[in-house]
Amino acid sequence: MKKYAKRLKEYDKVEFDPKEIIEGMSRLKGARRKPTSVALEDELLGELKSLAQERGVPYQVLMRLLIADGVRRLKDAA
DSSP states (O other), rough: OOGGGGGGGGGGGGOOOOOHHHHHHHHTTTTOOOOOOOOOHHHHHHHHHHHHHHHHHHHHHHHHHHHHHHHHHHHHHH
């Protein structure tokens, strides 16, 4: 049975420090980025926006940090 990332229990425990998010934004400021497209379910996008608003950051920045953290974890696990 295929598991989807949003269903993994370990993601219930993901927390980010607002200072860490702001520092991440600062590090990425001026960095080259390539526009991409990701199709998200309405519910997931709503949750992402809500979490970002609680932390006082744009949801796209939070999404980039979540992706970067996920990639780092996959590399560490390999």
